[in-house]
Amino acid sequence: MLTRLEKPEDADAIHELTWVAFEPMPYSNNTEAQIIRDLRASGDLTLSLVAEESGQIIGHVAFSPITISDIKDGWYGLGPISVKPERQRQGIGRELILKGLDLLRERDATGCALIGDPAVYRGVGFESDGKLTYGDLDTRYVQRIVFKGSPPSGALKFSRAFGE
Template sequence: MWIRTETQDDHAAIRALLGEAFADSDGKGRIEQRIVDALREDGELSLCLVADIDGRIAGVAVFSPVAIDGAQSWYGLGPVAVAPRDQGHGVGTALIRAGLAELADQGAAGCVVLGEPQYYARFGFNNDGELRYADAPPQYFQSLAFNDAGAKGDVRYHRSFSTH
């Protein structure tokens, strides 16, 4: 497995992967596809890593800037998707670890995620109650500070995250 930054040639495969990975969700993957497309179109897709297995895109992790009053250089993780046949083999873990390391190396202040608390805790994410996202249950909205442990307030994602 090779973790690398997406190329333009990967866009169709990423769209297909999002549809496949989220096929059982309410939007059948269309919501995640629209989010990624809109982030790209608006120049807000900061980092998009893919897991390449023998030339096949097996997973994707997307990072985009978020707004927090009084804080700069924070990012949101998501969507993250792994092809069903590759789930449970460490693909998602490898993508997330690589993305977080790259953000930290680039000087990012931190990263937030809306997701399963137990899964994301393994990467260092937690909910300290200082950052909030809309009406998300607090335990599912977590943060990981790289160098800005004092960020507080409401987090705002790109507009595509609220357009379904």
């Protein structure tokens, strides 16, 4: 399996994969595939990584700029992330996340945050200390990994493509 940055011709395969992976999820409103297209169109798709096997895209992760209250620079949001249903729980998501975090560090990022199930993200180093908020959401689902400086406090805000 190869993990690499997206190419222009990958856009439709990423869209399809994201749709198929999120469609059965009860927490999904099935906007994730379109969010990736909108991030790309608005120039906010900072990193888009695919996992490719035998010429087929079986995993994808997006990273885009976020703000945390008055912190406007240096932070990135992870997501959407998708792995082909029949290939889930085989380490593909983990590999995509770790590669993405490495590339963010290379860009001198301050940190990365996400909304998601702690069971999926704690193994790669994401944590919640309750100081990062996202509306009324239980802060256990609002997680971050700090590359430099002290852990941030405040309200997490994603790019406009996420519809906020």
